[in-house]
Every structure is written in structure tokens, then in C-alpha cells.
Amino acid sequence: xxxxxxxxxxxxxxxxxxxxxxxxxxxxxxxxxxxxxxxxxxxxxxxxxxxxxxxxxxxxxxxxxxxxxxxxxxxxxxxxxxxxxxxxxxxxxxxxxxxxxxxxxxxxxxxxxxxxxxxxxxxxxxxxxxxxxxxxxxxxxxxxxxxxxxxxxxxxxxxxxxxxxxxxxxxxxxxxxxxxxxxxxxxxxxxxxxxxxxxxxxxxxxxxxxxxxxxxxxxxxxxxxxxxxxxxxxxxxxxxxxxxxxxxxxxxxxxxxxxxxxxxxxxxxxxxxxxxxxxxxxxxxxxxxxxxxxxxxxxxxxxx
Amino acid sequence: xxxxxxxxxxxxxxxxxxxxxxxxxxxxxxxxxxxxxxxxxxxxxxxxxxxxxxxxxxxxxxxxxxxxxxxxxxxxxxxxxxxxxxxxxxxxxxxxxxxxxxxxxxxxxxxxxxxxxxxxxxxxxxxxxxxxxxxxxxxxxxxxxxxxxxxxxxxxxxxxxxxxxxxxxxxxxxxxxxxxxxxxxxxxxxxxxxxxxxxxxxxxxxxxxxxxxxxxxxxxxxxxxxxxxxxxxxxxxxxxxxxxxxxxxxxxxxxxxxxxxxxxxxxxxxxxxxxxxxxxxxxxx
Numbered sequence: 276x277x278x279x280x281x282x283x284x285x286x287x288x289x290x291x292x293x294x295x296x297x298x299x300x301x302x303x304x305x306x307x308x309x310x311x312x313x314x315x316x317x318x319x320x321x322x323x324x325x326x327x328x329x330x331x332x333x334x335x336x337x338x339x340x341x342x343x344x345x346x347x348x349x350x351x352x353x354x355x356x357x358x359x360x361x362x363x364x365x366x367x368x369x370x371x372x373x374x375x376x377x378x379x380x381x382x383x384x385x386x387x388x389x390x391x392x393x394x395x396x397x398x399x400x401x402x403x404x405x406x407x408x409x410x411x412x413x414x415x416x417x418x419x420x421x422x423x424x425x426x427x428x429x430x431x432x433x434x435x436x437x438x439x440x441x442x443x444x445x446x447x448x449x450x451x452x453x454x455x456x457x458x459x460x461x462x463x464x465x466x467x468x469x470x471x472x473x474x475x476x477x478x479x480x481x482x483x484x485x486x487x488x489x490x491x492x493x494x495x496x497x498x499x500x501x502x503x504x505x506x507x508x509x510x511x512x513x514x515x516x517x518x519x520x521x522x523x524x525x526x527x528x529x530x531x532x533x534x535x536x537x538x539x540x541x542x543x544x545x546x547x548x549x550x551x552x553x554x555x556x557x558x559x560x561x562x563x564x565x566x567x568x569x570x571x572x573x574x575x576x577x578x579x
Numbered sequence: 580x581x582x583x584x585x586x587x588x589x590x591x592x593x594x595x596x597x598x599x600x601x602x603x604x605x606x607x608x609x610x611x612x613x614x615x616x617x618x619x620x621x622x623x624x625x626x627x628x629x630x631x632x633x634x635x636x637x638x639x640x641x642x643x644x645x646x647x648x649x650x651x652x653x654x655x656x657x658x659x660x661x662x663x664x665x666x667x668x669x670x671x672x673x674x675x676x677x678x679x680x681x682x683x684x685x686x687x688x689x690x691x692x693x694x695x696x697x698x699x700x701x702x703x704x705x706x707x708x709x710x711x712x713x714x715x716x717x718x719x720x721x722x723x724x725x726x727x728x729x730x731x732x733x734x735x736x737x738x739x740x741x742x743x744x745x746x747x748x749x750x751x752x753x754x755x756x757x758x759x760x761x762x763x764x765x766x767x768x769x770x771x772x773x774x775x776x777x778x779x780x781x782x783x784x785x786x787x788x789x790x791x792x793x794x795x796x797x798x799x800x801x802x803x804x805x806x807x808x809x810x811x812x813x814x815x816x817x818x819x820x821x822x823x824x825x826x827x828x829x830x831x832x833x834x835x836x837x838x839x840x841x842x843x844x845x846x847x848x849x850x851x852x853x854x855x856x857x858x859x860x861x862x863x864x
Contacts, residue, residue: 294584298591305595309602316610323617333628340634366770373774394775495782519772
């Protein structure tokens with residue numbers, strides 16, 4: 276039997292030394308890792324700060340450059356310049372809007388429709404055109420609509436005022452047992468010869484010169500409808516912008532919206548106001564669409 | 580007491596964990612978070628900086644647009660605005676209001692002559708013609724600017740005449756030429772509206788509304804003068820005595836009302852003369 280006389284701690288002490296050694300290594304590794312994390316992250320932070328600082332100036336320069344454009348456009352003089360130049364152009368342009376509209380309409384007015392009056396007014400993006408003129412027959416009344424319907428940009432069209440002069444076949448009665456054709460305004464035409472003679476004699480009302488609608492008067496005044504004609508009104512809605520620039524409203528709005536004027540105003544340049552377009556009596560002032568010009572069948576009698 | 584192997588190893592491991600946690604949570608994590616934020620910020624800055632060419636283009640474009648408008652406006656100024664003096668078919672607003680009271684009716688007559696000439700263009704016969712507003716000769720001189728030149732209501736002296744309905748007679752072509760001619764009205768801008776044709780050709784009647792605008796060119800506007808209350812208290816008792824309100828600094832004046840905006844007030848009675856040349860006139864002759 277062997278007797279172990281060494282204390283029990285002897286072999287365990289050696290084992291403890293190993294444990295201490297490994298424990299120390301582990302601890303040092305932890306410290307190294309902790310230190311590395313500290314140092315590396317601090318370095319990354321410094322680099323990031325440096326880069327970020329370096330990026331500020333170019334960004335600020337770009338921003339200030341961008342703001343420069345806005346400032347330029349928003350400056351009092353620029354705003355006033357743009358407004359006044361736009362107003363002046365809109366005013367000048369609008370002087371040709373109505374002539375162009377009427378010129379474009381003319382080729383579509385048939386020759387049998389003698390225009391006495393022509394007017395137009397703005398209705399938002401459209402224009403309401405009113406034509407008043409004379410024509411003779413019910414067929415022309417329809418043909419007029421067809422002719423004007425060819426106008427490019429027509430939205431809607433309506434007519435009124437035709438007085439029918441056509442004869443119609445009435446129902447028979449005791450006086451007229453045959454239903455002889457007559458005008459709406461006439462009474463039944465008698466069958467009896469003598470009564471019929473008296474009927475036609477009574478229907479004659481005017482024997483001398485009447486000067487109806489200024490015809491034959493020798494004056495230049497407006498000629499209305501002939502006795503057999505009708506004064507017809509045509510209402511057209513077409514795509515045409517007749518909105519008129521309103522100088523006073525534009526300048527007043529500019530004055531109220533803007534800052535104080537410079538004490539010595541630039542030549543012809545009011546000092547303030549919103550940029551861009553002139554205020555309109557309803558908007559812009561674009562020319563009406565030019566019609567197909569030469570496509571029309573005939574020209575109205577009013578043309579020079 | 581002696582520690583066992585396991586305990587010793589645990590101590591090492593605990594130190595490891597503590598040191599690592601110290602490094603990670605106290606430094607690494609917050610630092611990297613900040614790095615992330617800084618990088619985001621840098622990215623945003625870079626994106627902003629990359630817009631520099633665009634920004635330069637915008638500025639150039641804005642300058643070009645203003646130049647184009649200025650050139651367009653310059654043409655209007657040269658031919659479509661009144662002159663800078665009576666001799667040039669215009670008016671000089673830098674003269675004192677007493678003189679302006681004399682000049683304005685002359686200028687008004689000049690405008691009327693221009694309108695009379697214009698309304699006949701195209702060879703039409705004028706049935707209803709526009710009348711330019713006449714000034715009351717007894718109008719307080721300090722009110723001329725506001726009454727006739729719409730200043731300072733419009734922040735700038737500008738004539739605006741809404742003449743209402745004009746009626747002319749002629750052929751279709753004459754009336755159309757008449758209306759179109761307003762596009763070239765000398766010294767003034769004009770706009771017609773609501774053209775209506777009536778009658779039987781060749782003698783038609785044209786009716787339209789007319790507005791005329793005159794941008795007054797001036798480098799300065801004379802300050803208001805003491806008038807009104809001051810004038811009313813003028814004493815005739817003493818020979819040659821100055822009217823009340825015309826005295827030294829501090830004298831009651833009543834000049835402030837017509838002072839152009841932004842003009843400095845000079846002295847007690849001073850109206851503050853507009854500073855000439857504060858803004859370079861773009862369209863000066």
C-alpha cells in the first residue's frame with residue numbers, strides 16, 4: 276500500500292496556477308478588446324466628424340447658390356419687372372384678340388345670312404359669340420346652323436327669332452272646304468269667287484313706299500329685316516379665351532402685396548407686386564383659336 | 580481560503596466580459612451611432628453639394644429670365660411710356676408740388692392729344708371719344724400725386740385711365756385697324772375689350788372699352804409742401820412774414836403724408852426728399 280503523504284493542495288496548486296494563467300489571459304484579452312473598441316470607435320468618430328465638417332461648406336455653398344436664384348426672382352425689382360412686362364405684353368396682345376376672333380368667324384358665315392350685329396364676351400376659357408342677322412327661308416335657318424357648326428372649336432350653338440313666312444295646308448271649314456294653303460297670319464281663303472276677291476282686296480294694306488327696315492331710304496343706317504325676312508339671333512359658345520388684362524387690378528394687387536417702393540423708382544418699373552401674369556378681367560388674354568380660314572363657303576354681307 | 584480553478588477562470592471571464600462591455604457599451608456603441616448620424620448628415624450634405632451645378636443653372640436661368648424680361652420691358656419703356664419732361668411728352672415729378680400743379684394740366688392735355696390721335700387710327704369716325712380726367716385747379720397740390728398719378732396707392736406713379744365705352748364708325752377693316760392700332764400707341768399702353776360690331780356694311784359701328792396706362796418715368800419725386808392747415812393760418816399782418824409752417828426745424832408742416840415710402844424724414848417740417856438714384860432706373864433714356 277502506497278501512502279500519499281503530500282498535502283491534497285499540492286497538486287491542486289499547480290492546477291490553480293494554470294487557471295490563474297488562463298484567467299489572466301482571458302482578462303487581458305477582454306481589456307484589449309475593450310480598449311480596441313474604444314480606440315477604434317473614437318478614431319472612426321473623429322474621421323466621420325472631419326468628413327462631415329468638410330461636407331458642410333460645399334452644401335452650404337450649393338444651398339446659398341440655390342437661394343440666390345429665389346432671392347433674385349423674389350426681389351422687388353424682379354417681381355415688378357416681370358409683372359409689368361407681362362402686363363404690357365398682355366395688354367398689347369389683347370388688342371388683337373377680338374379682331375382675330377371675328378376674322379376667324381367670317382369665313383363660316385354664309386352669304387345668305389346678313390349680319391347686323393356681332394359681339395363676343397368671355398366665359399372662362401370659352402367665349403360666347405352673338406350674331407344677329409337676317410335671312411329669308413326656313414331652309415336657310417337650318418343651313419346657317421350647319422355652316423356655323425363647321426367652325427373649329429365650336430362648343431355649342433343655338434338659334435332664335437325666325438318668323439315663318441311659309442304657307443301651310445289648313446284643315447277645312449265651311450269657308451274653305453278645300454284647305455287651300457295660306458300663311459299662318461292669314462285667314463281661310465274662301466271658296467266663293469266673289470268672297471275670295473274681297474278677301475284678297477282686304478289683305479292689301481300698303482300701297483306706297485313704306486321704307487321697312489330702312490331699305491330704300493337712302494341713308495346709311497342699319498338695314499333690318501325685309502318684310503319677308505327674319506331677324507335671327509345665333510348664340511355660339513366657342514373655345515376662345517377673351518379674358519382681358521385689367522391694368523388697375525394688376526397694379527393695385529401688386530401695390531398691396533409688395534413691400535414699400537424704392538424712393539426713386541426704376542424707370543417705368545413699379546416697385547412691388549406678385550410675380551408673373553397680369554390680373555385679368557377673368558384671366559389671361561390668349562388669342563382665340565384661328566379658324567381654318569379659307570374653308571368657309573361664303574362670306575357675310577358685312578365684309579367690306 | 581483558496582479559490583478553485585473554476586472560480587479563478589470565472590474571475591478572468593468576468594473581467595473579460597466587463598472590459599469588453601465597457602469598451603462596447605461605453606464607447607463603441609454610442610460612437611458608432613454618432614458616426615452613423617454624421618455619415619447620414621454627410622450624405623445629405625454631399626447630396627446638397629451635388630446640386631451645385633443645378634443651383635448655378637437656376638441662378639443663370641433666373642438671370643436670363645430677368646434679362647429677357649428687362650429687355651422686353653426696355654422696349655416698352657423706350658416707346659410706350661411718357662417722357663421725363665413736358666418737352667418729351669411727359670412730366671417731371673421731381674419738381675416741387677406747386678410747379679407740378681401747373682405742369683400736370685399741361686401733361687394732361689398732352690395725354691388727351693395722344694388719346695385723340697390714337698382713337699382716330701384706322702380712319703374711323705369717332706362717335707364717342709375718351710376724356711382724360713381733368714384736375715380741379717383748386718385741388719391741394721399735395722393731392723395731385725395721389726389723385727392723378729395714383730401715388731402712393733400704387734407704390735409707384737402710374738396713370739391708369741379706364742375710359743369706358745368708345746364708339747367709332749367705319750368699315751369692318753377700318754374698325755379692326757382702329758382696335759389693333761392700340762398695340763402701337765406711342766408713349767402709353769392701351770388695352771381694348773369687348774369689341775362689338777353693329778350696322779350694315781359698309782358703315783359699321785364699333786363699340787369697345789378702353790383702358791390706357793402710363794408708367795411715369797422719374798428718378799425722384801419731390802416731397803410734399805406745407806399746405807392745408809398751415810396755409811390757412813397764414814398771417815397777412817406782417818409784411819413779408821413767412822407763412823406758418825414754413826419756418827425752421829420743428830415748424831408744423833404736414834409734409835409727411837406725401838412722403839415717398841422709405842424716404843428719411845428730415846427735420847421737423849421736412850417731408851423727406853426721395854433719395855435720387857437709390858435704384859438705378861433700368862429704362863432710362
